[in-house]
Amino acid sequence: MVLGATSSTAHTLRRFVVQYGVYVSLGLLLIAALILTPNLFSEQTLTVLLKQSAQLGIIAIGQTLTLLVAGLDLSVGGVIFMTSVIIARVSNGVDSALPLAIGLSFLFSAVIGLANGLLITKRRIPPFVATLAIFILVQGAVQAYTRGVPGGFVPEGLSVVNQSAGFISIPVVLWVVLTALFVFVLRKTPFGRRLYAVGSNADTASLSGLNVDRFKIAAYILCSLLACVSGVVLTGYVGYVDRFIASGLDLDAIAAAVVGGTLFTGGRGSVLSTMAGVLLIQILSTMALLLGLSIQTQFIIKGVVILAAVALYSLARTD
Amino acid sequence: MKKFVWLALVALLLIGGAVMAQDTEKPAFTQEEIDASPYLQSVLARQETMYDTSAFKKDGPYRIALAAQGTSNSWSALFDEHARWYAEELGTDVIGELLYADAQASADVQVPQVEDLLAQEPDALILVPMGAAALSAPVERAMAQGVPVILCASTVETDNFVTEVGTNLYAAGAYLAQYLVDELGGEGNVVMMAGIPGVTTSDVMEAGAKAVFAANPGITVLDGQPGNWSTAEAKSLMETWLAKYGDDINGVWSGGAQMSQGIVSAYLDAGKEIPPIGGGEFGNGFLRLALENELSYAAWQYPNAMVTLCMDMAVKILQGESVPRFVDFQDSIPDTQYFTDAEGANYFNPEWSDDVFGPILFPAERLESLGFLVKK
Numbered sequence: 223m224v225l226g227a228t229s230s231t232a233h234t235l236r237r238f239v240v241q242y243g244v245y246v247s248l249g250l251l252l253i254a255a256l257i258l259t260p261n262l263f264s265e266q267t268l269t270v271l272l273k274q275s276a277q278l279g280i281i282a283i284g285q286t287l288t289l290l291v292a293g294l295d296l297s298v299g300g301v302i303f304m305t306s307v308i309i310a311r312v313s314n315g316v317d318s319a320l321p322l323a324i325g326l327s328f329l330f331s332a333v334i335g336l337a338n339g340l341l342i343t344k345r346r347i348p349p350f351v352a353t354l355a356i357f358i359l360v361q362g363a364v365q366a367y368t369r370g371v372p373g374g375f376v377p378e379g380l381s382v383v384n385q386s387a388g389f390i391s392i393p394v395v396l397w398v399v400l401t402a403l404f405v406f407v408l409r410k411t412p413f414g415r416r417l418y419a420v421g422s423n424a425d426t427a428s429l430s431g432l433n434v435d436r437f438k439i440a441a442y443i444l445c446s447l448l449a450c451v452s453g454v455v456l457t458g459y460v461g462y463v464d465r466f467i468a469s470g471l472d473l474d475a476i477a478a479a480v481v482g483g484t485l486f487t488g489g490r491g492s493v494l495s496t497m498a499g500v501l502l503i504q505i506l507s508t509m510a511l512l513l514g515l516s517i518q519t520q521f522i523i524k525g526v527v528i529l530a531a532v533a534l535y536s537l538a539r540t541d
Numbered sequence: 542m543k544k545f546v547w548l549a550l551v552a553l554l555l556i557g558g559a560v561m562a563q564d565t566e567k568p569a570f571t572q573e574e575i576d577a578s579p580y581l582q583s584v585l586a587r588q589e590t591m592y593d594t595s596a597f598k599k600d601g602p603y604r605i606a607l608a609a610q611g612t613s614n615s616w617s618a619l620f621d622e623h624a625r626w627y628a629e630e631l632g633t634d635v636i637g638e639l640l641y642a643d644a645q646a647s648a649d650v651q652v653p654q655v656e657d658l659l660a661q662e663p664d665a666l667i668l669v670p671m672g673a674a675a676l677s678a679p680v681e682r683a684m685a686q687g688v689p690v691i692l693c694a695s696t697v698e699t700d701n702f703v704t705e706v707g708t709n710l711y712a713a714g715a716y717l718a719q720y721l722v723d724e725l726g727g728e729g730n731v732v733m734m735a736g737i738p739g740v741t742t743s744d745v746m747e748a749g750a751k752a753v754f755a756a757n758p759g760i761t762v763l764d765g766q767p768g769n770w771s772t773a774e775a776k777s778l779m780e781t782w783l784a785k786y787g788d789d790i791n792g793v794w795s796g797g798a799q800m801s802q803g804i805v806s807a808y809l810d811a812g813k814e815i816p817p818i819g820g821g822e823f824g825n826g827f828l829r830l831a832l833e834n835e836l837s838y839a840a841w842q843y844p845n846a847m848v849t850l851c852m853d854m855a856v857k858i859l860q861g862e863s864v865p866r867f868v869d870f871q872d873s874i875p876d877t878q879y880f881t882d883a884e885g886a887n888y889f890n891p892e893w894s895d896d897v898f899g900p901i902l903f904p905a906e907r908l909e910s911l912g913f914l915v916k917k
Contacts, residue, residue: 267784466771511781
């Protein structure tokens with residue numbers, strides 16, 4: 223009887239860790255920030271923190287979708303860079319050409335997502351290999367298009383993404399709206415529920431009549447489109463075509479989703495907890511900067527946090 | 542009386558000349574600095590040492606291998622174009638063939654490429670090393686094979702090469718820091734944004750700057766972080782610093798113009814007055830931004846045109862002429878000196894796109910064919 227009660231408590235605790243661990247961690251981190259770096263809560267720091275979180279957060283939504291179908295997408299860095307180059311080259315700094323440039327970026331991004339999805343589902347290429355190959359291909363195509371010179375002019379109109387009211391900026395609004403949209407889609411629509419089913423057990427989903435490939439392809443297309451949104455935001459933010467525009471963001475987005483509790487094996491995770499994961503990673507980075515820690519220490523802290531999160535979820539899910 | 546006036550005029554000219562010479566004189570280093578920096582010891586020693594190249598002497602035309610950084614950015618594209626143009630300028634009786642390898646800015650790609658180039662038995666190898674450690678062994682192998690190696694724009698860990706063309710990076714970093722010290726009258730707070738940690742160019746420039754700040758006790762370095770030569774990362778970092786230090790920042794030291802563009806962008810977004818920046822370059826994008834916002838800055842240069850000097854060195858070596866083991870491009874290529882905002886307008890070219898890093902030695906038509914002129 224006692225054994226049963228203990229087992230039940232342990233089970234409840236594990237479920238709590240899996241469902242709310244990232245939010246508790248975020249809360250604890252904020253308390254630590256209050257003590258160690260109180261200037262984190264100044265309006266200016268919060269503005270910067272949220273803006274930078276939004277840039278990462280939009281990509282992380284897409285990564286969560288691919289992780290939910292037991293995949294991942296390493297091509298998002300290529301999509302962001304491509305978006306930046308298309309905007310600068312097609313518009314050549316002219317505001318009126320911006321809709322065409324952004325439209326083309328979305329079109330090419332969707333094609334990249336489709337290619338990822340088809341390679342993974344129809345050719346049975348592992349997601350790591352398929353999306354890495356597409357990333358290299360996109361980089362090569364962009365270099366061929368630009369002849370190795372990723373230049374051009376970013377239209378002045380795109381700098382609108384830098385505007386903010388208090389600590390709410392356009393990228394933050396976009397991030398929150400997109401997160402809310404995908405929370406709704408994943409929880410309340412048949413498409414969302416089936417996406418989880420496909421990720422949990424593709425064979426069972428297939429046996430129950432679901433077109434598994436179609437759901438996986440959709441996840442990759444959405445991931446590419448979200449990377450494109452992030453590319454537009456980042457291009458407006460930087461104001462230049464920067465070869466390193468997405469450096470680090472692609473892998474940080476996967477890390478944020480994992481810290482948020484999304485499983486690499488698919489079927490478990492949520493966009494809302496990814497949002498908490500993004501905030502956790504970004505607050506840690508900002509705190510490290512405010513404390514004046516060296517870049518080496520920052521990398522170590524980030525690595526430890528990711529490892530700790532994975533270990534904790536792994537322990538909690540061992541049932 | 543007339544004699545006296547002439548004498549006074551000559552004296553004034555001499556004094557003026559001496560003052561101007563002092564302005565353009567390269568920074569002197571203390572023994573303490575030299576002792577603390579193996580880079581500085583190496584560069585200063587090699588500048589004074591000549592390499593006897595008689596063993597490499599042969600008749601032309603020559604087959605010269607160029608292992609370049611390759612397709613990665615505008616600096617590198619213009620570097621390659623300078624190489625192609627200069628080979629044509631020298632003529633086929635001097636350079637019969639220019640073998641070329643594109644490393645795509647990766648040491649992993651470059652190492653086997655150098656092996657491939659050496660298999661083609663070139664007369665000389667011009668190498669833009671993508672990694673000091675990774676390229677050391679290929680350089681050793683080239684020299685053992687009897688192919689003289691000219692390092693261009695970067696260095697390797699081994700000392701077994703003929704010569705290196707570049708500039709004193711320690712001095713460049715120190716110059717940018719000294720500019721800030723002078724602008725601030727020796728009193729104030731600065732932040733330092735270096736390039737990529739572990740990359741020689743970045744680390745050495747940073748060391749030069751730190752030595753200057755350390756020698757000026759009135760200067761406080763509030764913070765120092767890498768911006769990884771990325772405009773986006775530099776902007777994010779500067780935004781965080783602005784949130785943390787606000788108006789306490791009196792000057793910004795930056796190890797590259799692309800990061801300086803991000804720094805300026807962060808200030809513009811924050812609506813704050815931009816302090817003096819020690820970290821401009823002869824990059825048209827930076828110069829345009831500087832002119833539009835009336836920036837106070839000091840700039841150093843790392844011209845892609847230095848490949849022409851590397852090719853000159855290759856030809857000299859093959860002709861059996863002794864060459865210095867370190868060649869500073871500032872001494873040979875015009876318009877590659879340090880400069881400040883006072884001269885910035887002379888360097889800016891409204892015809893060029895933002896991606897152009899000058900000086901450009903070849904005709905404008907070649908720039909146009911590469912898409913580097915502003916579309917009208």
